[in-house]
Every structure is written in C-alpha cells, then in structure tokens.
Amino acid sequence: xxxxxxxxxxxxxxxxxxxxxxxxxxxxxxxxxxxxxxxxxxxxxxxxxxxxxxxxxxxxxxxxxxxxxxxxxxxxxxxxxxxxxxxxxxxxxxxxxxxxxxxxxxxxxxxxxxxxxxxxxxxxxxxxxxxxxxxxxxxxxxxxxxxxxxxxxxxxxxxxxxxxxxxxxxxxxxxxxxxxxxxxxxxxxxxxxxxxxxxxxxxxxxxxxxxxxxxxxxxxxxxxxxxxxxxxxxxxxxxxxxxxxxxxxxxxxxxxxxxxxxxxxxxxxxxxxxxxxxxxxxxxxxxxxxxxxxxxxxxxxxxxxxxxxxxxxxxxxxxxxxxxxxxxxxxxxxxxxxxxxxxxxxxxxxxxxxxx
Amino acid sequence: xxxxxxxxxxxxxxxxxxxxxxxxxxxxxxxxxxxxxxxxxxxxxxxxxxxxxxxxxxxxxxxxxxxxxxxxxxxxxxxxxxxxxxxxxxxxxxxxxxxxxxxxxxxxxxxxxxxxxxxxxxxxxxxxxxxxxxxxxxxxxxxxxxxxxxxxxxxxxxxxxxxxxxxxxxxxxxxxxxxxxxxxxxxxxxxxxxxxxxxxxxxxxxxxxxxxxxxxxxxxxxxxxxxxxxxxxxxxxxxxxxxxxxxxxxxxxxxxxxxxxxxxxxxxxxxxxxxxxxxxxxxxxxxxxxxxxxxxx
Amino acid sequence: xxxxxxxxxxxxxxxxxxxxxxxxxxxxxxxxxxxxxxxxxxxxxxxxxxxxxxxxxxxxxxxxxxxxxxxxxxxxxxxxxxxxxxxxxxxxxxxxxxxxxxxxxxxxxxxxxxxxxxxxxxxxxxxxxxxxxxxxxxxxxxxxxxxxxxxxxxxxxxxxxxxxxxxxxxxxxxxxxxxxxxxxxxxxxxxxxxxxxxxxxxxxxxxxxxxxxxxxxxxxxxxxxxxxxxxxxxxxxxxxxxxxxxxxxxxxxxxxxx
Numbered sequence: 085x086x087x088x089x090x091x092x093x094x095x096x097x098x099x100x101x102x103x104x105x106x107x108x109x110x111x112x113x114x115x116x117x118x119x120x121x122x123x124x125x126x127x128x129x130x131x132x133x134x135x136x137x138x139x140x141x142x143x144x145x146x147x148x149x150x151x152x153x154x155x156x157x158x159x160x161x162x163x164x165x166x167x168x169x170x171x172x173x174x175x176x177x178x179x180x181x182x183x184x185x186x187x188x189x190x191x192x193x194x195x196x197x198x199x200x201x202x203x204x205x206x207x208x209x210x211x212x213x214x215x216x217x218x219x220x221x222x223x224x225x226x227x228x229x230x231x232x233x234x235x236x237x238x239x240x241x242x243x244x245x246x247x248x249x250x251x252x253x254x255x256x257x258x259x260x261x262x263x264x265x266x267x268x269x270x271x272x273x274x275x276x277x278x279x280x281x282x283x284x285x286x287x288x289x290x291x292x293x294x295x296x297x298x299x300x301x302x303x304x305x306x307x308x309x310x311x312x313x314x315x316x317x318x319x320x321x322x323x324x325x326x327x328x329x330x331x332x333x334x335x336x337x338x339x340x341x342x343x344x345x346x347x348x349x350x351x352x353x354x355x356x357x358x359x360x361x362x363x364x365x366x367x368x369x370x371x372x373x374x375x376x377x378x379x380x381x382x383x384x385x386x387x388x389x390x391x392x393x394x395x396x397x398x399x400x401x402x403x404x405x406x407x408x409x410x411x412x413x414x415x416x417x418x419x420x421x422x423x424x425x426x427x428x429x430x431x432x433x434x435x436x437x438x439x440x
Numbered sequence: 441x442x443x444x445x446x447x448x449x450x451x452x453x454x455x456x457x458x459x460x461x462x463x464x465x466x467x468x469x470x471x472x473x474x475x476x477x478x479x480x481x482x483x484x485x486x487x488x489x490x491x492x493x494x495x496x497x498x499x500x501x502x503x504x505x506x507x508x509x510x511x512x513x514x515x516x517x518x519x520x521x522x523x524x525x526x527x528x529x530x531x532x533x534x535x536x537x538x539x540x541x542x543x544x545x546x547x548x549x550x551x552x553x554x555x556x557x558x559x560x561x562x563x564x565x566x567x568x569x570x571x572x573x574x575x576x577x578x579x580x581x582x583x584x585x586x587x588x589x590x591x592x593x594x595x596x597x598x599x600x601x602x603x604x605x606x607x608x609x610x611x612x613x614x615x616x617x618x619x620x621x622x623x624x625x626x627x628x629x630x631x632x633x634x635x636x637x638x639x640x641x642x643x644x645x646x647x648x649x650x651x652x653x654x655x656x657x658x659x660x661x662x663x664x665x666x667x668x669x670x671x672x673x674x675x676x677x678x679x680x681x682x683x684x685x686x687x688x689x690x691x692x693x694x695x696x697x698x699x700x701x702x703x704x705x706x707x708x709x710x711x712x713x714x715x716x717x718x719x720x721x722x723x724x725x726x727x728x729x730x731x732x733x734x735x736x737x
Numbered sequence: 738x739x740x741x742x743x744x745x746x747x748x749x750x751x752x753x754x755x756x757x758x759x760x761x762x763x764x765x766x767x768x769x770x771x772x773x774x775x776x777x778x779x780x781x782x783x784x785x786x787x788x789x790x791x792x793x794x795x796x797x798x799x800x801x802x803x804x805x806x807x808x809x810x811x812x813x814x815x816x817x818x819x820x821x822x823x824x825x826x827x828x829x830x831x832x833x834x835x836x837x838x839x840x841x842x843x844x845x846x847x848x849x850x851x852x853x854x855x856x857x858x859x860x861x862x863x864x865x866x867x868x869x870x871x872x873x874x875x876x877x878x879x880x881x882x883x884x885x886x887x888x889x890x891x892x893x894x895x896x897x898x899x900x901x902x903x904x905x906x907x908x909x910x911x912x913x914x915x916x917x918x919x920x921x922x923x924x925x926x927x928x929x930x931x932x933x934x935x936x937x938x939x940x941x942x943x944x945x946x947x948x949x950x951x952x953x954x955x956x957x958x959x960x961x962x963x964x965x966x967x968x969x970x971x972x973x974x975x976x977x978x979x980x981x982x983x984x985x986x987x988x989x990x991x992x993x994x995x
Contacts, residue, residue: 144535210722217477221674222721225714228667232711269853276852277863280831280839287828294788295906296814296843305849335667339479339542346539389553389659396547400525403539407532 091418102260110256118256120368122324125259126317127360129266131344132353133313136270138342139351140279141306142286143212144220146338147204150227151311153234153333154203155196155318160247160328161185161240162192172248175238182240189253193262193319200315201308203230208307212300215289224335234330246329247322254324262320266313267353273309274353282306347402354416370394444578449700450693455584455653457692458591462646463669464676464684465598466518466639472615472679473635475534479541480521481643482666483548486659488514488644489563489651490556496564503566511644517548518640519633527629552659563655587649594645595685598638602681607634615679664710668695671717677730686729691716741766741942742800742910747793749786756782757793757966764910769936769943771953774963775986780946781823782966784912787944788820789813800910815843819908821899823915823946829888833879836887836898837870840905873901877931892919897931904935910942911935917949925949929956954978962986 109121130148137145161169161182169178177183187195211222234241241247273279281302284292293299322328344363348355373394376386463485470478491513495506525544529537571582602608610631613621622628650665651657668691676687695713699706720727742764749757757779764770772780785791787798789810797806805813828836845852847859874880877897882890887898896916903911916932917925929952936943947953953960954974962970962983970980977983 211718214721214725217475217678218674218721218725220477221671222718225671225717229711229714232708232714236705236707236711272853272855273849276855276859277838277842277845277847277866278849278852280835281842283831283835284828284839284842287830288826290790290810291822291826291828292839293810294790294814294820295840295902296811297839298809298811334663342535343539343542346535350533350535387554388558389550392546392550393554396543396550399543400540400547403536403543404525404528407529407536 094418099264102264106256106260119324120364121256121361122254122259122320124361124364125256125263126320126324127341127344127364128263128357129259129313129317129320130341131348131356131360132263132266132270133310133317134341134345135348135351135353135356136273136282137306137310139345139356140274140286141282141303143303143307144216145223145307145310146220146335146342147207147223147227147311148314148341149333149335149337150223150230151200151204151314152318152321152337153227153230153330154200155193155315156322156328156333157234157241157247157318158196158199158315159189159192159319160250160322162187162195163189163251163253163323164247164249168249173239173242175243175245177239179239189258189323193316196319197312197316200318201312204308204311205304208304209300212303212307224338227333227335227338231330231333234333241330244329244331246327246332248327250322250326250328252323252326254320259320259324262313262316263357266316267357270309270313271353278302278305343399347399347406349414352415354414366398367391367395442577444576446700448578448580449696451580451584451588453693453696454689455587455692456696457689458588459646459650459653459665459688460669460672460692461685461688462591462594462642462649463665464673464688465595465681466643467670467673468676468678468681468684469611469635469639471673473611473618473632474526474530474537476526476537476541477670478639479538479666480525480544480548481639481670482662482664483545483552484514484518484521484640484662485643485647485650485666485669486552486657486662487517487548488647489657490552490561492648492651493561493563493657494556503564507648510648511641514644514647515637515641518636518643521548522632522636527632549659549662556657556659558659561657563651563657565652565655569652583649583652587653590645590649594642598642598681601638607631611635668710668713671713675717675720675727677727680727680729680731683727683729687727690728739766739802740764742787742798742944743802744783744787744798746796747786747798748795749782749791750794755966757786760966760968762961764942764944766909766942767936767940768959769932769945769957771945771947771957771960772963773947773950773953773960778963779966780963781914783963784820784914784944784946787813787912788818811843814906814908817907817909818912819903819906819910820912821896821903821914821916823918825892825895825899827887827895827899827902829886831887832884833874833887833890833898834867834870834883836902837873837905838866840902841866841869843906870905873904876935877901893921893924896920897928900931900935904939907939908941910944913943913945913947915946915948917947917952925952928952932956 109118113121130152134145134148137143162185166183166186169183207223207226211219211226214222235244237243274282281292281297284295284297285299285302289299325332340363344359345356347363348357348359370391374387374390377384463481466481466484467478470476470481488510491510492506495501495509496503501509521544525540526537529540569581569583569586573580573582602611610621610626611634613624613626614628614631618628647662669688672687672691673684674687675690676683676685691713694716695709698712699709740763742762744760744762746759746761747757748755748759760783772783774780782791786793789805789808789812792807797804799805800813800816800818803816805816828839831839845862847856847862851859871880871883874883877900879894879898879901882894887895890898896919900913900916913932917928920928932943932945933956935941945953945957958973960972960974960977961968962977964986969986970977970983972980
C-alpha cells in the first residue's frame with residue numbers, strides 16, 4: 085500500500101511537472117491554442133465545483149451560469165481602472181462605490197467568489213429544501229433572474245451593452261492555478277467526514293437525517309462552496325474574453341458545464357478534468373468544418389452552424405453509448421496509478437496472489 | 441388606467457397564455473410519462489413556423505395546406521427525437537436523458553441555422569390574423585381572438601383524446617406506472633410515440649400562432665418561449681394536463697399585467713415570471729393542480 | 738427511576754385517517770420493549786414520530802424530560818435516539834466502512850476548514866473514528882467486507898450494518914424496525930444474542946418492532962400489542978400470550994408459528 089507521505093511527494097513532483105508544462109505552453113504555443121487551454125482549465129473549475137453540489141451532494145443545481153455572471157461582473161468592475169469605467173458607461177453613469185474602487189486581479193477574483201457564495205447562501209437557504217428536478221428549475225430560475233437584473237442595472241453593469249475592454253489578466257498560470265486549488269479544496273472536502281455527510285445525503289436523505297446529519301447546513305455549505313468557485317471562474321472568464329454582457333450567461337452556459345460533468349462521470353473529479361479539456365478541444369477543432377475546407381479537388385463551402393450540428397451529434401452518440409460517462413466513475417489516485425504501472429511492467433508474468 | 445386599456449391587456453394576456461398553454465402540454469405529457477424535462481421542446485416549437493414558411497413561400501403551396509404539412513412534419517420530428525435520442529436511454533440515469541435532450545436541442549437549433557440560415561425571416565400573415573376589430577375605443581387584432589379560439593378547440597380535442605379514447609387511457613396508465621402498464625399488455629413504445637406526436641403537434645400549433653403574433657423567424661426563437669412554457673407546466677403542476685393549461689394562462693396573464701401595472705420595470709418581466717415560479721415551488725412544490733407525492737418511510 | 742422516553746397520549750392523523758390513536762408509553766432506562774401487531778397497525782408510524790419524521794397531531798413526546806415533539810430528525814439523533822428502517826436504508830454506493838463512519842459525523846468536533854486541509858486535530862479524530870468503526874464492524878463480522886459497497890451485501894448483513902451505523906451515533910435509545918425480517922433461523926438466533934450484547938455493552942434502552950414471535954417472546958421484557966392504531970394489550974410475554982384480546986385480534990390467527 086502507498087504511504088500517505090509518498091503520495092504527498094508524488095503530488096509535489098506532479099505539480100512541478102505541471103508548472104513546467106504551463107510555462108512551456110504559455111511561452112511556446114500560439115495565442116489561439118493558449119486560449120483553448122485557458123477555457124479548458126476554467127471549465128475544470130466550473131465542472132469540479134458543479135460536481136461538488138450535484139455529483140457528490142446529489143442536489144440538482146442549474147444555477148452555475150448565474151454565479152459565474154456575478155463573478156464576472158465583480159471582477160470586471162474591480163480590475164477596470166476608474167477613468168476607463170467612466171468612459172464606457174454610456175447609458176447611465178456608474179454608481180458610486182464602483183467609480184472609485186480598484187483592486188488587483190487576485191483580490192478581484194476572491195471578491196467574485198465571495199459575492200457568488202453570498203448569493204448562493206441567500207438563495208440556497210430557501211430553495212435547497214426542494215428536491216430533484218424542482219430544485220434544478222428553481223436554481224435555473226434564480227440564474228435567469230440574476231441575468232435579468234444584470235440587464236436592468238445600467239448604472240452598475242452597463243445593461244445590455246455589457247462591459248468592454250476588461251484587461252486580459254487571465255493566463256494559463258491563473259486558470260491552471262485556480263483549477264488546481266479548486267480540485268485540492270473540493271477533493272479535501274469530499275474526502276473528509278463532511279464529504280461523507282454530503283454523499284450520505286445524496287444516497288439517502290432520510291437515513292442521513294436520522295443519523296444526525298443536518299440537511300440544511302450541509303446542503304447550503306456545499307452549494308455555497310460550489311458557487312464560490314463558479315464565481316472565481318466567472319472572474320477568470322471575464323478577464324479572458326475581455327468583454328462580458330448578460331447574454332454570455334444564459335442557461336446554455338450551465339448546460340455546457342452539466343455536459344462536461346455528465347460526460348466525465350458524476351462524482352468523478354478525474355473524469356470532469358478530462359471531459360473539460362476534451363469538450364473545449366472538440367468545440368474548437370470542429371471549427372474548420374463550418375469554415376469551409378478542401379479535400380483534393382472537392383471544395384466544401386463555409387456553412388455556419390455545421391460545427392455545432394456535428395458537435396451535438398458527437399454529444400448524442402457519446403451519451404447514448406457511454407451512459408456512465410467517459411471514465412465510468414474512475415478516480416485517479418497515486419495508488420491506482422502505480423498499480424497500473426506495475427501491471428504494465430509485469431504483464432508478461434502470470435499474476436500471482438493478486439486476486440482479492 | 442382606463443377600463444378599456446385594462447380589457448385590452450387582459451385579452452392580450454389570455455392570448456399569450458393560450459400559446460404558453462399549447463407548448464406547456466408537451467412538456468407536461470412527456471414529464472408525466474418519462475420524468476424527463478424535454479429541453480428540445482422549444483426547438484420543436486421553432487421548427488413549425490419554419491416548415492410553414494418553406495411550404496408557403498418556397499414551394500408555393502396554399503397557406504392552409506402548408507399549415508397542415510408543417511404540423512405533420514413537426515410531429516414527425518418530435519416522434520423521431522424520442523425514438524433516436526431518448527428511447528435508447530430509457531434505463532439510463534435520468535441525467536443522461538436530460539443531456540441527450542440538451543443535445544437534441546443544440547442539434548435542431550443549429551440544423552435550423554444550417555438549413556434555414558441564421559438570418560431572421562419575416563412571416564406571411566393571412567388576412568384572417570391581421571383584421572383589426574374596433575370595440576369602443578380599443579382596437580384588437582384578430583390574432584388575439586384567433587389564438588385564444590384555436591387553442592380552446594385544440595385543447596378540447598386533446599382532453600377528448602386523453603380522457604375518452606383507448607390511446608389516452610394507455611398514456612395515463614403509463615404515466616402512473618410504466619412497468620405495470622407493460623405487464624398489462626399496453627404497447628408502451630407506441631403510446632410514448634403518440635405522446636410525442638401530440639405534444640409536438642400542439643407545440644407546432646403554438647409556434648405557428650406565435651409567429652403570427654411576433655412575425656419574425658430565427659433559429660433561437662424557441663428558447664425563451666420554451667423555457668416559459670416549461671415554467672407554466674411546473675406552476676400548474678408538472679404531469680397534469682389541466683395544470684399545464686391553467687399554468688399557461690396564469691403565466692401569460694401575470695406577465696402582461698406586470699408590464700401593464702409597472703411599465704417602468706418592464707425589463708424585469710422575465711424575472712417576475714421566474715419569481716412566480718420560485719414562490720410556487722417553495723409554497724406549493726407540486727404546482728397548483730399537481731398531486732402531492734410523499735415518500736413512504 | 739425517571740423514564741427515558743415518555744409518549745404522552747399521542748394521536749396522528751393523515752387527512753381523515755387516524756393512523757395512531759391515544760398512544761401512551763413510558764420507557765425506563767435499560768428496558769427492552771417489543772411492539773407487535775398486524776401490518777398497518779401503526780407501529781412504524783410511532784417510530785417515525787419518535788424520530789421526528791412525522792409530528793403527532795395531538796400531544797407530545799418527551800425524551801429525558803425534553804419535549805422532542807416536532808424536533809428535526811437530526812436534532813433528535815444528536816440527543817441520543819437512533820433507529821433502523823423496515824426497508825433497510827443504507828448509503829448503498831458507499832463502502833461498508835463509510836456507512837459506519839458516517840454515523841460518527843454528528844459528534845465531530847473539528848470544523849470544516851480543518852477537515853478540508855486535514856489539520857492534525859482532524860486527522861486524529863478521523864483516525865479515531867476509523868478505529869471505532871472497525872471495532873463495531875468486528876462485532877457483526879463485517880470487518881472483512883469493509884471496502885465493499887454496502888448495497889452489494891446480502892440482505893441479512895445489510896440489516897446488521899444498519900444497526901451498527903445506528904450504534905455509531907452513540908444512542909441512549911435504539912429503535913429497531915423488524916430487525917429479523919428476511920433472516921434465516923440461524924441468523925435470527927445470532928441477532929437475538931447480538932441485541933442482548935449491545936444492550937449490555939452500550940447501556941441501551943431498546944424499542945423493537947418485530948413480526949417474528951421467537952424474537953419478541955425471547956428477548957423482550959415488556960410487549961405492546963397494537964391494532965388499528967390503538968394499544969389493545971400490554972404486559973410481559975407470558976401475559977401477552979394468554980391475553981384473550983390479543984389471541985383474538987392477532988395471535989389467534991398466527992398462533993401456529995408463535
């Protein structure tokens with residue numbers, strides 16, 4: 085059996101390797117490729133955080149787009165220099181505290197997370213009593229309300245025009261860094277007594293309550309933490325796209341995250357990570373299909389929409405033939421990793437005493 | 441506000457409500473049987489006016505013939521989505537079917553972009569829908585009456601099918617218990633197909649009436665009406681057909697009356713709809729006409 | 738001696754139906770009481786009221802002189818009442834050991850932060866919970882299955898696991914809802930011994946719903962007979978077996994296997 089100490093060493097080594105990879109990617113790849121990787125990493129944060137409330141706690145939440153929106157606007161308003169904000173708010177002048185406050189990116193991201201978490205706390209207290217699809221619809225409703233509010237508060241959000249010219253602070257260090265921290269914290273939570281309580285609620289709510297688990301506390305806690313990371317991801321998103329408007333946070337956004345989660349396998353963090361990158365690679369590398377291309381003498385004209393048609397067909401095929409997700413609930417651990425490596429090198433020999 | 445203006449708004453609300461009701465039926469029937477939120481239903485709704493547009497303007501068929509063909513094609517599409525994308529997942533986790541529905545929604549929306557192009561198209565409106573009635577000092581377009589009238593006829597037909605025919609009985613049996621229904625010799629697959637055909641046909645009627653009221657076609661036009669009709673189904677009590685009708689009218693009315701009484705906050709109209717939804721869910725989670733289900737301990 | 742549980746003449750109605758009527762029960766520390774009666778007599782409903790899942794329509798329930806009527810189930814668990822369910826309710830996709838460890842969660846001292854970041858205080862507590870869970874599993878010979886999914890165990894072992902999970906919450910009063918259902922005679926015999934054993938070891942007071950008369954007559958000191966939501970008899974096994982009312986309403990029909 086792996087010792088915990090060893091696992092720690094390997095984790096640190098893996099982080100060093102990851103840093104080198106990020107360094108190389110950030111410096112050697114072209115901006116387009118970097119952008120896809122950035123999106124992938126942001127989707128990791130989004131997917132893993134949705135996994136906490138839905139995959140592990142079993143509470144069907146469709147509110148992620150709303151929490152992202154809160155995070156995106158908070159970051160945008162905090163990182164934009166005051167003189168610039170004055171310039172872009174054409175519909176109505178920006179309201180007071182936002183005209184003067186200005187914060188570095190890290191602080192802005194933390195504020196994004198905290199504001200999203202606060203919203204989740206207030207929403208979660210009443211709605212987390214609901215179960216199943218009803219909870220999904222109610223949280224979807226709240227996300228849409230957040231979006232409508234963003235549309236109607238021109239002195240804070242610049243209304244439907246959105247906010248443009250947000251500094252492009254987001255790079256791979258930030259997106260991958262946030263993803264790693266998110267995984268570390270959510271994994272830490274899931275593998276603790278609190279995490280067991282969350283999974284107990286998912287498995288059997290009545291039994292969980294009868295053995296002393298406070299449903300409200302644990303559900304709201306999970307929902308709030310999940311929203312915190314969605315908010316941070318929203319902030320990263322704003323400083324990646326440099327332009328945000330309420331339309332960017334329609335419920336389609338939540339569907340995308342849900343797709344990543346289900347393709348990766350509910351309750352599997354490893355699956356979510358892989359699915360997040362695959363999802364974005366797939367979306368981007370299908371682009372040539374609709375841009376028009378040439379195979380030998382045959383020229384295919386540009387057909388807008390064809391990319392998403394192909395994409396949805398791939399999605400349908402995947403979901404119909406891979407019902408339990410791409411990874412089938414597999415979770416990465418160093419122990420499993422080394423067992424696998426061992427098997428690779430010893431596969432010639434007949435296995436002895438390995439049956440359990 | 442003058443009485444006549446209020447009356448005009450009530451007529452307006454009723455007509456919008458009747459459209460929501462037509463679309464909501466499809467959600468509620470599918471949910472009742474498969475426990476599936478059919479996220480693709482809004483796209484089914486969008487297809488009908490497009491089919492009509494092509495039948496009438498491109499193939500130069502008479503308008504009423506095009507309408508019939510559009511409804512038939514839309515129903516066929518609805519039935520096929522179930523066969524291809526939902527049936528193979530009947531025993532899968534429910535969230536997989538939900539993702540499949542989202543996939544179908546993406547597919548139809550983008551197929552519409554590919555086939556019909558994303559450029560908005562304007563709709564032909566026969567005289568029947570554009571006549572203006574002058575009642576005292578209010579002017580009402582015949583679309584309003586037409587959509588209310590047609591909805592009532594179609595919904596009565598639906599009630600007849602569901603509560604007075606053998607197929608309807610089969611559908612109701614399946615929604616109570618799909619396994620037992622199968623054991624009792626009901627052809628489950630056939631009844632489910634019929635459910636999708638009926639639900640899609642109603643959405644088609646709704647879509648065509650919608651395009652008479654808001655005469656512009658674009659591939660994403662089904663998203664918001666679809667979402668609101670779904671909310672109507674939940675407000676009325678999801679799984680209940682009378683509930684969906686009732687919910688549709690309530691939603692249409694409250695939306696219009698909200699704008700009438702708070703014209704300054706008309707931007708919050710959609711938020712108001714969602715607020716109603718959330719309040720209903722919190723205080724009467726099974727909807728206004730829904731059955732209360734309690735888990736046995 | 739003060740009673741540990743005092744059910745003071747409660748009644749519960751669902752719509753027009755009265756499920757339990759004027760139910761009175763005083764339980765003293767250390768007692769092992771059986772509740773019997775035909776299906777639908779209201780036995781499980783009484784458990785549901787004691788554990789906070791239902792609230793009596795009329796009157797109150799006291800646990801160690803605290804009014805627990807309408808208290809939330811998790812609060813009731815915290816002050817020392819645990820139960821099992823007629824149709825076993827385990828966390829089926831979690832491992833056997835996790836099912837036991839989860840029972841300790843309500844007494845966890847460490848806060849969320851120290852649990853996430855595995856501070857030394859939490860690590861010690863977790864280790865302690867693990868050891869105690871293993872000890873509990875050893876009591877019912879489930880230790881070797883600790884890493885199996887709970888849902889994959891045979892039914893009889895699932896019942897034992899559910900009892901062990903209840904014990905993990907450190908209850909003073911334990912409610913067992915048909916613990917012997919689905920067990921063969923050998924398993925039933927072991928179960929009876931196990932119930933006696935935990936009663937001694939954990940200083941438990943036990944209420945037991947059971948259809949198997951060997952269990953009820955074998956280990957209960959006092960028995961209540963329910964029919965149509967009302968108590969029709971109360972007494973020691975001897976008295977119950979000879980009570981004409983009971984024989985007529987219940988045992989008369991099923992005396993063949995008593």
